Amino acid sequence: MKIACISFTQLGKEIGEKLVKLSSKNNEYTVHHFINSEINGGIKSIIVCLFDEYDGLIFISATGIAVRFINPYIINKTVDPAIVVVDDEGNFSISLLSGHIGGANEVAKWVADTIGAIPVITTASDNRGIESIDLFAMKNNYYMENMRAIKDITAMMVNKNKIGFYSELKEVIKYDNLKIIDNFQDIDHSIKGVIIVSSQKDINIPYEKYCRLIPKNMNIGIGCRRGMEGKRIIEAIENILTQLNLSFNAIKAIGTIEVKKDEIGIIEACNHFKCPLKIFTLEEIKKVEDNFPKSQFVKETIGVYSVSEPSAHLLGGKMLTGKIKKDGITISISKET
DSSP, X not given: OEEEEEEOSHHHHHHHHHHHHHHTTOSXXXXXXXXXXXXXXXXXXXXXXXXXXXXXXXXXXXXXXXXXXXXXXXXXXXXXXXXXXXXXXXXXXXXEEOSSSSOHHHHHHXXXXXXXXXXXXXXXXXXXXXXXXXXXXHXXXXXXXXXXXXXXXXXXXXXXXXXXXXXXXXOOOOXXXXXXXXXXXXXXXXXXXXXXXXXXXXXXXXXXXXXXEEEOOEEEEEEEOTTOOHHHHHHHHXXXXXXXXXXGGGEEEEEEEGGGTTOHHHHHHHHHHXXXXXXXXHHHHHXXXXXXXXXXXXXXXHXXXXXXXXXXXXXXXXXXXXXXXETTEEEEEEEOO
């Protein structure tokens, strides 16, 4: 995590230098120190750059100074950097903004441990020993569909309401008043809200209040003709996932063979779905291609019998589809459980 430490006084400068020095021995945090008096125009002249370029900011100052500096640049908790405030005598390390998703709570604790300060964490779920939904999602690489809904269910947890939990996977959020739901056929009217972990696109949910977390567990193997347009590949993937009732946000990775590594259309599809592209060598494909139907034409063209199915298999998970062909595009899908 790349952190900008900002100081305004001599005592603050000494704390900042200590954080820089000790962060060099820590693999998790890299701290760069910015001293107000040593910057032409002061911190105010570069704060927008620090806000954009760093994962977190540590203000060694009064809380009011930090609030005034960051106020024009705050967007929302999903994109704002972690903001921590430390008084220049090093007594307190305060998590001010983006405590969960941004990581400010953990940064505040690290600073406190490093300089011998008292960590100040005010997020309600932490103070009640509740695992927050956003941290649970981040830990398990789940896509958070609706932050407002997550906030509403979290508020119910803080108030100790009974919460239902429905999941395709084995991980369970830590909350004392939780009921595991196996299906939605029998409604429990004592449940005030439900946390749903599922890669399904549409689910019939008989509860008014719920939030959805989408696991990134869908892998897609792709083969295509040379020069295939990205929009056609994107449409093909979306059509197949829609037919399977699977969310586009569940895509974990797209894979193909090395001879296709520079295909602009495949690269555009990865950018569209915000997922990495995994390239497999001919040798990797050959090791598993006997498990799938073979095409002599593909063999004569690129040196292996198939691309999409071996690629999906190598990405991991259970095969959901065989090779689906449409207009010069072949797609296969696997799902991790």
